[in-house]
Amino acid sequence: xxxxxxxxxxxxxxxxxxxxxxxxxxxxxxxxxxxxxxxxxxxxxxxxxxxxxxxxxxxxxxxxxxxxx
Numbered sequence: 001x002x003x004x005x006x007x008x009x010x011x012x013x014x015x016x017x018x019x020x021x022x023x024x025x026x027x028x029x030x031x032x033x034x035x036x037x038x039x040x041x042x043x044x045x046x047x048x049x050x051x052x053x054x055x056x057x058x059x060x061x062x063x064x065x066x067x068x069x
Contacts, residue, residue: 013039016064017046025061026050036062036069 014030014037017023023040026049030037040046041064048061060069 013037015039016041017043020044020046022046024049028052028059029054030059038062039064041065 013034014032015025015028016039017025018041020040020043022045023043024047025038026047028038028051030051031054038048038051038059039062046061046063048059051059051061053059062069
């Protein structure tokens with residue numbers, strides 16, 4: 001799938017760790033045109049550092065269970 005498919009396939013995600021004990025996601029760069037490109041689901045301690053778009057906008061991790069960054 002390419003970025004153009006994000007319009008016709010709105011459930012696109014760039015990164016979704018699921019059911020992990022812990023995760024550190026850092027220095028990840030993505031340009032997928034969706035509101036929350038980095039999501040996580042049912043994970044323990046999850047930390048996000050310096051994840052951004054190619055333009056430099058920071059991207060927070062988004063919890064799919066609580067629906068909060």
